[in-house]
Amino acid sequence: MNRLDFEGRVAVVTGGATGIGFAVAQRLTASGGRVSLWDRDSNALARAAASLGQGADTRQVDVADADAVGDAAQATLSTLERIDALVCSAGITGPNTTTWEYPVDAWRQVIDVNLNGVFHCNRALVPAMLARDYGRIVNIASVAGKEGNPNASAYSASKAAVIGLTKSLGKELAKSGVRVNCVTPAAVKTAIFDQMTQQHIDFMLSKIPLGRFGTVDEIAALVAWLCTADCSFSTGAVFDLSGGRATY
Numbered sequence: 475m476n477r478l479d480f481e482g483r484v485a486v487v488t489g490g491a492t493g494i495g496f497a498v499a500q501r502l503t504a505s506g507g508r509v510s511l512w513d514r515d516s517n518a519l520a521r522a523a524a525s526l527g528q529g530a531d532t533r534q535v536d537v538a539d540a541d542a543v544g545d546a547a548q549a550t551l552s553t554l555e556r557i558d559a560l561v562c563s564a565g566i567t568g569p570n571t572t573t574w575e576y577p578v579d580a581w582r583q584v585i586d587v588n589l590n591g592v593f594h595c596n597r598a599l600v601p602a603m604l605a606r607d608y609g610r611i612v613n614i615a616s617v618a619g620k621e622g623n624p625n626a627s628a629y630s631a632s633k634a635a636v637i638g639l640t641k642s643l644g645k646e647l648a649k650s651g652v653r654v655n656c657v658t659p660a661a662v663k664t665a666i667f668d669q670m671t672q673q674h675i676d677f678m679l680s681k682i683p684l685g686r687f688g689t690v691d692e693i694a695a696l697v698a699w700l701c702t703a704d705c706s707f708s709t710g711a712v713f714d715l716s717g718g719r720a721t722y
Contacts, residue, residue, distance in 0.1 A: 476695075477700050481506035484554045485701055486547075487535050488595055489564030491518035494614060494697070496525075497690035501698040503528055510538065510550045510557075512595075513564070514575045537564045538583075539589030547598040549585050559610040560599050560702035562636075563593045570674040573627040581628045589631035589639070596643060600652065609652035612700045613640050614693075617658045625674060633658075636678035637712055644710025653709040655700050658717035661689040683718030 478501070489495035490511030499509045503526050510531040513519050519532040531553055535546040551557060566586035569577065592613050603609025615659050618626060619633030637656055644654040661678040679687065693715055699705060700713070714720040 476504075478505040478698055480559075480698070480702055482519045483507040483558040484510070484556050485559035485561060486510045486512060486550060486557055486595075486599065487561045487563060488512045488591070490561075490715065491515055491522040491532075492691050493563070493674055494690050495561065495563035496522050497694035498528070498563065498697050498701075499526060501691075502693045502701060503530070504557075505698065505702075506556075508554060512546055528658075534639075535577060537562075537584040537595055540590075540594045540597075543591075543594040543598050546576045547595075547602070551602055556606065557599055558608065560595060560612070561697055561701065562595050562613045562713075564591055565614065565632075567626065569671055570625045570633060571669045572625060576627060584628035584691075585632050585635075588629065589635045592636050593639060594685055596639070596654075599683060600643075600647070603652045604647075604650055607651040610656040610701045610705060611640075611643070611652065612697050613654075613656040614697070615640070615656045615712070615722050617660045617714065620658055620712075620720060620722070621675075623678070625671075640712070641710040648709055653700075653705055655705070655708055655711045655713060657693065657697055657700070657713045658720065659688055659693050660719045662690060664690060681719050682716065683697055686717065688717060 480486040487495045487499045491513035512533045512534045512535045516534045523530045535542045540610040618630040622630045640656040660707040679718045
């Protein structure tokens with residue numbers, strides 16, 4: 475694992491107890507930073523903090539709850555005194571079914587976590603970054619947000635909206651020292667696969683020219699760089715991690 479320059483920095487990582495979020499936390503910690511892991515699974519948080527082994531801060535929080543996010547932001551700032559980077563990795567897939575058969579409650583849940591959760595976290599932490607005129611925000615979107623996967627309309631719509639949110643916020647903050655970008659991975663084999671049908675997993679694999687799924691470490695390598703001061707001229711940008719799938 476190459477070491478980036480994140481010495482003395484602090485990052486909040488949502489969905490940080492497992493998957494891509496945890497891989498990002500590992501890389502940032504190995505690069506000299508401190509992390510606050512935000513996740514709704516308290517048991518997974520405890521395991522992640524023990525694995526990092528450097529006194530990682532943890533917050534049990536549901537990102538779909540705006541008040542809980544606000545409380546977590548204040549508590550994290552009180553404990554760690556600063557937040558230099560935010561990585562929004564928390565997300566769910568929702569059921570795999572056609573749009574006209576999609577359960578309304580499931581649609582709302584996907585939008586609440588994948589889109590509203592990103593909005594809540596971005597909104598809560600931007601003021602602290604502006605106060606120091608420095609910050610890096612990385613929102614995890616998906617190539618599905620660019621192309622629209624069949625039988626995954628809520629997920630695809632939520633990730634497309636994250637791309638739009640990232641572009642808007644990036645432009646709003648462009649004159650400041652805060653940079654806002656997103657990444658659009660193709661499928662990465664994590665526990666989120668447990669929420670998908672095998673048919674949908676096979677479809678996603680068939681679309682990747684490299685012929686394999688990405689790994690969390692490959693995603694974390696780019697995300698971690700986007701969290702550093704070296705990422706200084708990119709904002710409102712979309713970075714593909716798709717194994718050759720993305721066409722624009």
